[in-house]
Amino acid sequence: MATKMHLVFLAFLSLIPPFMVAQADPGYSYGYGFGWGSGGGNDYSSLSPYFYDFSCPQANNIIASVLENAVAQDPRMAASLLRLHFHDCFVQGCDASILLDDSATFVSEKKAKPNLNSLRGFTVIDEIKARLEEACPETVSCADILALVARAASVLSGGPNWEVPLGRRDSKAANMLLANATIxxxxxxxxxxxxxxxxxxxxxxxxxxxxxxxxxxxxxxxxxxxxxxxxxxxxxxxxxxxxxxxxxxxxxxxxxxxxxxxxxxxxxxxxxxxxxxxxxxxxxxxxxxxxxxxxxxxxxxxxxxxxxxxxxxxxxxxxxxxxxxxKMGKISPLLGSNGEVRKYCRRPN
CATH class of the missing domain: 1.10.420.10 (Peroxidase, domain 2)
Known part of the structure; x- marks a missing residue:
């Protein structure tokens, strides 16, 4: 049976929070965005906390549910998932490049010295992505998942809440050498x-x-x-x-x-x-x-x-x-027609 604290946490993240610790800065668009799965074909050029309000309104609930279960099984997981967002954004921007496995054309950033045998939580991201693909196919980017998970990890651990500007796209390649140089x-x-x-x-x-x-x-x-x-x-x-x-x-x-x-x-x-x-x-x-x-x-x-x-x-x-x-979450995001929304976070489409 869920505890009172867990129920409050789920309710807290399922809404656009009414009492923010911090708001997105004035450079962000606050217009309602329909998201990439809406079929509108719009070229979004800025981030908005309302990006998935129509295309995947259940995104926060799905993320909160998976993360709560993961942290209940392994309390360290909140910190691990928060760290993933940091290590992603410091390498070619917040583009989910950290999640990519090796391919024929690039070496995974997971093999960079700051990440090797250190980063955790990839299977939790996999589960969240799979749940989101079932609910809202080809809509929520892996980069936005990392940003939302970081916020949820903070709240679940008793930390601050904030509005997460959304609309990032995913990179099609990783950069292991840059990870070694910039993290x-x-x-x-x-x-x-x-x-x-x-x-x-x-x-x-x-x-x-x-x-x-x-x-x-x-x-x-x-x-x-x-x-x-x-x-x-x-x-x-x-x-x-x-x-x-x-x-x-x-x-x-x-x-x-x-x-x-x-x-x-x-x-x-x-x-x-x-x-x-x-x-x-x-x-x-x-x-x-x-x-x-x-x-x-x-x-x-x-x-x-x-x-x-x-x-x-x-x-x-x-x-x-x-x-x-x-502020960190807006480091060089891929927007508009740049990048893609990966179907599976470990490899390009």
């Missing part, structure tokens, strides 16, 4: 993190707010082991920004030899709950990844102040996270 690895300094986000049109506020997605989920030892034993690669000294008790706790999980695939929460205090504890931990030197701690310890006053502000005010964090997710 920020967990070893970047604050300066390089800022530059990486700027390349995507995202500023320092977006960087700190979007990093807050690490309030849920886990990381493998291979992502942070260097910090524990030899931060600079040859001095056999740990990262001095790590709080000592936390350092010892992490060493017990990640031995100096082996254990690379052992996992530990990014936010050990509330790993399944979307909240602002992530920032509170960073203030105490307990950011798990080097990039997490660099937001506060990387000698950038603006980043440090944002960390403090979000640690003090969860509502402020939620508001900015929602706005930054909308």
């Amino acid at each position: 920020p690895p967990p070893i970047l300094t604050a300066q390089k993190l800022i530059a990486s986000f700027q390349q995507q049109g995202l500023d320092e506020v977006d960087l700190v707010a979007l990093s807050g997605a690490h309030t849920i989920g886990v990381a493998r030892c291979t992502s942070f082991k260097q910090r524990l034993y030899s931060q600079n690669g040859n001095n056999q000294q740990p990262d001095l920004s790590l709080e000592k008790a936390y350092l010892n706790e992490l060493k017990s999980v990640c031995p100096s030899s082996g254990g690379d695939n052992n996992i530990t929460p990014l936010d050990y205090a509330s790993p399944k709950t979307f909240d602002n504890t992530y920032y509170k931990l960073i203030l105490g030197g307990r950011g798990l990844l080097f990039t997490d701690q660099q937001l506060y310890s990387g000698n950038y006053a603006n980043l440090a102040q944002l960390v403090k502000s979000y640690a003090e005010d969860e509502g402020l964090f939620f508001d900015q996270f929602a706005k930054s997710m909308v």
Whole structure:
């Protein structure tokens, strides 16, 4: 039997939300779009949160139902699916290229170093797509599914809700080399993190707010082991920004030899709950990844102040996270006659 919280969640996502944490920016069209399956033949040139209102009004209910079941079986799945949207948008825009398997003409982005043996949730996306194809054939793009799933993952974990501008089309190819070059690895300094986000049109506020997605989920030892034993690669000294008790706790999980695939929460205090504890931990030197701690310890006053502000005010964090997710979701979308609506997210039509 569904719990009261689950019923509220399903109702919450089945409607155009009446009380948004954040609205889409003024550059978006708010006219009602009929979607690609309506037969209208219109060339849509902008994103709209109402894109599927007529062509697939049940899309949110289908996504919510599948995701709720997936997270009930595996609580880590919410974070994994949220991460898919990030890793998609940072490579040739939000076009679902991350979902493509190898083909005769390209290598899958799943094989890029930041993604290999790390990304999860592809079968959940497959199930959502199959359900949507049954209800609304050739209508809802895989790129829009990733954006809607990211929002649902946040809400289901107790995080913010927002209107998702829709109407993206799917790419016909992946770019593994670009994935290696543009997805920020967990070893970047604050300066390089800022530059990486700027390349995507995202500023320092977006960087700190979007990093807050690490309030849920886990990381493998291979992502942070260097910090524990030899931060600079040859001095056999740990990262001095790590709080000592936390350092010892992490060493017990990640031995100096082996254990690379052992996992530990990014936010050990509330790993399944979307909240602002992530920032509170960073203030105490307990950011798990080097990039997490660099937001506060990387000698950038603006980043440090944002960390403090979000640690003090969860509502402020939620508001900015929602706005930054909308902004990230508009990175180079394929619109109009560009791209396609894939029937199966793992391969081009």
